[in-house]
Amino acid sequence: MILSTTRFGDLAVDETQSMEFPEGLPGFEDCRRFVPFEHAECAGLMFLQSMDRPGLCFLTLPVRSLRPDYCLLLTPEDSKLLGLPAGRPPRIGTEVAAMAILSVREGQPPTANLLSPIVVRVATGRAVQAVRPDNRYGCREPLVPEEVQCS
């Protein structure tokens, strides 16, 4: 299908690639469907374009690109929403894909939201922004961990 977007104009997208957020995202509860794509000009970045609002497009990176040892922690409610067992973290790569939304402000270093990654059930396309119930990561983490930057 052809999707009208503000940033990229008319995009040819494959609807079978779309993600469905049953509850939208915090602050965007009415935006339920997104389609991911990469752009040839920005290799490595994954755009999440809203299928409900042409002007809404999030920039994301896989959590494991940012922190190779990242493990998900979901509330029982989010596990249930994705149809996953609550007793253990979902397996990134096989059960789910997990991406962090990036914030880019003019004149400031970009940051990644590792507190609340987008988690997509690979088998079904059902997705949730899973806000972690612990304090391990923040919502404005640097793209590269501080200890690496200082070396």
Add this chain to the structure above:
Amino acid sequence: MLVIRRHEGQTVLVGDDVEIVIIECGGRRVKLGFRAPRQVAVMRGEVKLTREQNLAASQPVSTAALREVEKRLPVLGAGGGKLPGVGEIAGPVPAPHHGTASLEGDKP
């Protein structure tokens, strides 16, 4: 900050319309119940942070700013898995991902 100690079963009133009940406490967690009118938003602190961060992240990004992001990208090595089946805009339509994933397995 006002600090109040409560036992299980006791309540705290906020304003005229909000009641908080300590349903259960034990170990390192507490279960709280909230009675509030529909128009009063009750949410976990980290959900409010997420909401604010999403709004900031949804602002349009200039091409120049995107270039800056690309420069700072971590090296996308073995840890950076792509979403299954996603291709580039100009390329052929990728295969549907609603099936068996062929991504690398989870790290222990």
